[in-house]
Amino acid sequence: MRYGYGGSILRVDLTSGRIHREKTDPEYMVTVIGGRGFNSRRLSAELERSIDPLSPENLLLVGLGPLTGTLLTGSAFFTISGKSPLTGILGDSAAGGHFGPELKQAGYDQIIITGRSKGPGYLLIADDRVEIRDASNLWGKDIWETTSAIRSDLGDNAVQVLAIGPAGENLVKFATVACNNSRMCGRTGMGCLFGSKHLKAIAVRGTSPVKVADPATYGKLCKAIDQKIVAHPEFEKRKALGTTMLMTALNSLGILPTDHFQKGLCHYLDRVSGERLARDFKVKNKSCFNCNVHCSRYYVTSEAEGEGPEYETLCTYTSRLGNDDLEFALRINTFLNRMGMDSVSSGETLGWAMECLQRGLLTTEDLDGVDLRWGNQKAIEKMLHMIVYRQGIGDAFAEGTRSLAARFGRGTEAYAFHVKGLDLICGDPRGIKAYGLTYAIASRGGDHLRAEPFFELTERYDEAEKRFGTKEAANRLAEDGKAALVDYSERLALATDCLTMCKNIGLCMDILDFETSSRLLRAGTGLAFTPERVDEALENHIRADRLLNIEFGLDGSQDSLPRRFVDEPLEEGPTKDCVVNIKKMVKEYYHVKGWDETGNPR
């Protein structure tokens, strides 16, 4: 009897068409838990390090955790992993929606896809029946069309579909994969990986009930978590605005990226805030599987409709690019969701170009005449279209900001805001130092989700002293104590990715801790997940991810931030005059981890 886990691992080789199923080994799972960690260890064990990420030899992994699709609120998540086409290092991206729980009901813990299909194909998984099907008629279709075409072909609207759009087909390096039309695996170009394998989609229908080992205890633990969520002071706000509440929150701290991080205050915030979106365009809440927060939203405007946007997309396509028109941002959100392209990375290529134009480092001739001035809507739309279809200079943009800036040179590299090739998210690290450290050390490159050290924003000074040895850990502008905070948050973020659970709930609402995690795992799986073993598994993952990246060619010199955040203080607002002393924090982080001065754990 298998509890929590789906019980099987599916191997599909698209070159030979060979499909093979193996049993999930519970002994092994206690050492890796599941989800992202499980995927990463698969890469460690089976991936030839030196391969081109777009070659058939690259692994494309879809991983679930033991608690995915269970009674646990926020357990909707799944992770896609592989060697990233965008960064060349560990790549992975998670999403919620309804795909993961369906795959669990089909009885799987992981799908391992290798090879390359001759023509376009899609993978159909209906419990034990697995087929590679022709997708010639789907190639060229956007994500929404693909999802609905597969459902209608199969005559079953309850099929869950994970699909790429034209951006993935055209090997845009930051292409996404989506389920439920708009739940995006957004980062590190996993959609490009699908495209390189000529894999248009994975469709799944599962009918095996998901059982837990101790339903009474598990039910009680889940109920306690639900009560904590509903009682959380931000519950109503998160329900109303979701992550878009961060527009106002970050602006009030003076760290809302505006004109490509030249400013941290946006003077037209009221026109592009989450509050405005909820008031004027939201028609109802949307939600991932089994959630009681319902933080997503459905919007209808005169030009577009769809789900979202999340904060990153909203900020990118408003203040970060100097656009004050909310309806335009919503139209772009719909477009990116249909085409399957990451809003953060696409937005950074545009932001880079806009700032370089402003500074005279580029001319519109360099950009095929596209006049990427701040907030120029026509130019933004035009260039996005050129990126999706790799037309003209869009072909260079589709390679990602790092490569784009390297191609032009002339000092433009200084304005390419990425770490290890992954473009920075919309949180100016000068006013949130633990986030800065997270961007610098994160194993997939520059973003926050590897740790989400929200604690530094809580001003819970006594708790900070207790947990991290200094009150300063709860002071967003301080650097002291941030290494300890990031170390802690990194493990907890990894725990959410392994269980799996939503980070917005698990971390940002401070719901999950290590003790609760191990109790959930024990009641869910019946396996010996003691707090010590869970902690050991998480620590091993972080170390092994580090080693994997070293084998991909990284070293500590890239644990850093773009120069702006280190050298140029913000000129106004509550984060005025601040920069990040990243070297100091990174050194402390290595020390906390017990790694050498080059960041090598060996």
Place this chain on the structure above:
Amino acid sequence: MIRLDVSKCSGCRRCEVACAFFHEERVSRGMSRIKVVKIEDKGIDVAVVCQQCQERYCMKCPESAIAVGEMGQILVDLERCTGCGACEKQCPIGAIEMFDDTPFVCDLCGGDPQCVRECTLGAITFEPRVMEIVSLKDMRKKTRGLTPEAKRVHFALITSHDTRERWLDRRADPCATGMVDRF
């Protein structure tokens, strides 16, 4: 009966999870007596559950295994049930469906429906004394012979029609086209 407010449903399927876990200690769409239909392109989510219809089509059971309880709920006598699936075929909205040769249909959890408890949006509400106010006659003509899932989709499209119209009325310019057509 359990009433639906389509305009509030986020499609989280928490009702499904609560239903199956309460009855079977498992998470399973097949074992859930309420099933959420998602019409993704239209942003529509509808929880489909027995509407305690006036016609009571499911009672045309060859084994007389189906009865109506005090609160209007459907009670299946599993001793008599042979798993023939006639009830599933009869129901016009896919609210009763076979899983492992057993019919699954809402029993109101004995008067305290778990799905209603777990819905934090008020999209499903319980009215214990209201029953048989819904007629599914028209629906039956339209969905005859379809699979339960296809019947639910039909039901979802019809019940969400007005909500969807209200959303679209908010559009300033009804002639505007989607983004993709602009290029």
